Amino acid sequence: MIVFSPAVAAAAAVLFLGYHLYRYLQSPLRKIPGPALCGLTSLVLKWHEFQAKRTDFVHRLHLQYGPVVRIAPNEVSFASWPAVKEIYCSGGSGYDKTEFYDLFKAYSRRTMFTMLNKADHAKRKRVIADRYANSNIMKSASLSGIQERSNRFIQRCASSADGTQDVFVALLALKTDCSGTNRSSTALHSYACDCATHHLFHPHGTNCLQDPKDEDMMHQVAADDSLQNRLISHWSPTLHRLLARVLTMFAKPREIPLATAYVLDSSSRSDVATFTLMSRLEEKHGELESIDMAAECLDHMAAGIDTTGDGLCFLMWELSQPRSLAFQQKLQRELQSQPDVPFDKLSYLDAVVLEGLRCFPPIPMSLPRYVPEGGREIDGVWLPEKTVVSCQAFTLHRLDQTLFPDPDKFNPDRWLEPEGDADRRRMLFAFSNGGRGCVGKHLAIAEMKTLLRDVYSNFTTVPDASMQDESMAMSDQLISSRPVGGQCLLKFDRIAK
Numbered sequence: 001m002i003v004f005s006p007a008v009a010a011a012a013a014v015l016f017l018g019y020h021l022y023r024y025l026q027s028p029l030r031k032i033p034g035p036a037l038c039g040l041t042s043l044v045l046k047w048h049e050f051q052a053k054r055t056d057f058v059h060r061l062h063l064q065y066g067p068v069v070r071i072a073p074n075e076v077s078f079a080s081w082p083a084v085k086e087i088y089c090s091g092g093s094g095y096d097k098t099e100f101y102d103l104f105k106a107y108s109r110r111t112m113f114t115m116l117n118k119a120d121h122a123k124r125k126r127v128i129a130d131r132y133a134n135s136n137i138m139k140s141a142s143l144s145g146i147q148e149r150s151n152r153f154i155q156r157c158a159s160s161a162d163g164t165q166d167v168f169v170a171l172l173a174l175k176t177d178c179s180g181t182n183r184s185s186t187a188l189h190s191y192a193c194d195c196a197t198h199h200l201f202h203p204h205g206t207n208c209l210q211d212p213k214d215e216d217m218m219h220q221v222a223a224d225d226s227l228q229n230r231l232i233s234h235w236s237p238t239l240h241r242l243l244a245r246v247l248t249m250f251a252k253p254r255e256i257p258l259a260t261a262y263v264l265d266s267s268s269r270s271d272v273a274t275f276t277l278m279s280r281l282e283e284k285h286g287e288l289e290s291i292d293m294a295a296e297c298l299d300h301m302a303a304g305i306d307t308t309g310d311g312l313c314f315l316m317w318e319l320s321q322p323r324s325l326a327f328q329q330k331l332q333r334e335l336q337s338q339p340d341v342p343f344d345k346l347s348y349l350d351a352v353v354l355e356g357l358r359c360f361p362p363i364p365m366s367l368p369r370y371v372p373e374g375g376r377e378i379d380g381v382w383l384p385e386k387t388v389v390s391c392q393a394f395t396l397h398r399l400d401q402t403l404f405p406d407p408d409k410f411n412p413d414r415w416l417e418p419e420g421d422a423d424r425r426r427m428l429f430a431f432s433n434g435g436r437g438c439v440g441k442h443l444a445i446a447e448m449k450t451l452l453r454d455v456y457s458n459f460t461t462v463p464d465a466s467m468q469d470e471s472m473a474m475s476d477q478l479i480s481s482r483p484v485g486g487q488c489l490l491k492f493d494r495i496a497k
């Protein structure tokens, strides 16, 4: 048959290549630095995304080509402050989000996080922002809940038989390490979940640190292994729909029934505390349907687990390394000499958290946006409308070595230098920037500082002997990142007082 003849196949291949070459040569992006193959096809980028290595791939391109790189035919990555200002801060909240965010819909609804255009987002944010203001987070009812959870975390560290804790959420609900020893597990993500749900629903927050049923619920959200499945649904929704069943055999879909049931139940309660997000949503009942309220809460719970959990996990891992022992000791000295000073007044604790967020941003990868109608100039480069543009925290925190000398070295002391302080802080992109930056930032910082203060006032941490450095390499998920080995075993040695 003619359709299968080699001549037809060759002609089709030539046409296909010719079309892509023509598009490449005609593209207004053709002069932007980057590998030629990335300008011809998005498959290179997709391949790295599929392998959970997008962040590293984009970072290596920046190291090679500089602060502006074409990473796909219609996609450009930037790594400079002028680009952050234009893409994420111009007009208050920057450019509109791309359809990538459809992947995060909750109960099929758009939330503040998943709304694509500025106007819808601004309306929702007006409802929500109040409960995440620092003044609300610092209220005693809010802080005492965080403190209570930190105390539970410390109890767990103190009570584990040999002082070893898996501080990363143990994937596949494993409670046994590779040597077959029983370990306490899942501590930091449990803490993050308990703090987030306290802020959403108190007194109906979870108790993952003590209740295995709540811990199972948290596992569904945090140990989600659906990267490949969800990427396919993003790249080709039709293919995903057609092949859904077959695909499930190779790539797990996202399934979180326990979490969706917990949030539906908790968001229907009317006896929540006034500092909670739920109380604010109830005040606005006329503006939002019940399912929208639940979707917002599910989204915030998920946003608050992996981010704070992974951020603390990578940071405590680094502090536990022999190379960072001097920093851990300096932190311990500050905490021991000022036991009654509030966490937000401790300067070395602040430096440690900032350096943790710089080296290990929990959302390290590109946050994609569309260039608006009419096109825009970004950091000296003209781009037509609908070009996908982004910055990624991992690279912004490393590329400019005048701001961050020896950028791969964990060194909290850099944040104590007065010279260049404002520029360094401005470049910190862990929470993004502008009106669509992280609304939960103050809550996350309060959680991180409370826990680190309590841990390092009481313990010295060292890596468990069974841990290998490689297992703590970054594995990208959908925008967040976690240790590739899926566990982080640390030993907690009590400080003699």
Ligand code: HEM
Pocket (backbone or CB within 6 Å): 112, 113, 114, 125, 196, 199, 299, 300, 301, 303, 304, 305, 307, 308, 311, 361, 362, 363, 367, 429, 430, 431, 432, 435, 436, 437, 438, 439, 440, 441, 443, 444, 445
């Ligand atoms: C260390 C911890 C955290 C980090 C590093 C972090 C980082 C971020 C980043 C980078 C964004 C912007 C994402 C984008 O544009 O695609 C974001 C948005 C958001 N975060 Fe966080 N986050 C953290 C903790 C939290 C917590 C604890 C909550 C709530 C409980 C939260 C709730 C949200 C929400 C609702 C948004 C969407 C904001 C909007 O679109 O207006 N985050 N976060």
